[in-house]
Amino acid sequence: MIKVVVIAIAALLGGVLIYAATRPDSFRIERSAVIKAPPEKIFPYLDDFHRWTAWSPWEKIDPQLKRTYSGAASGKGAVYGWEGNSKVGSGSMEILESVPASRISMKLDFFKPFEAHNSTEFKMERTGDTTTVTWAMSGPSPYLSKLMGLMFSMENLVGGQFETGLANLKTITEK
DSSP, rough: OOOHHHHHHHHHHHHHHHHHHHOOOOEEEEEEEEESOOOOHHHHHHHHHGGGGGGOGGGTTOOTTTTEEESSSTTEEEEEEESSSSTTOEEEEEEEEEETTEEEEEEEEEEEEEEEEEEEEEEEEEEEEEEEEEEEEEEEHHHHHHHHHHHEEEEEEEHHHHHHHHHHHHHHHHT
């Protein structure tokens, strides 16, 4: 009887491991918000890491968060580093491209609690007196990420933080 149980558990575990291997090799998480403000008013909050404390959802999670700024003051070449508690971890972001009132792309590197290297992008599209702001993150999904994805939905976890950040940005820029 024990032999049958061990074989069943091994088969189940093997099935889970094989299923994880079939998951996509990359991911993309994206959220958008319509803000009643021109892109020229929104853009500085995204293009200057010093202004992220006003709206970024991760800034509020760890009151003792240590921040470093280097490179350009804002725009292309600006670098932001952080080191925080286990919920925030540590990492850095660098603005690679900055098109005023239109688009910002960044390199996003996580060091703790796990290492990951992703891309982040903000796009702004004006329609009348509103601007649609889209925040997206994409990157590779190594096997460990695929396996973790079976238990935790990165789409919901990160996507929920994006929604909070965009709502904060909306509140600040619609004033």
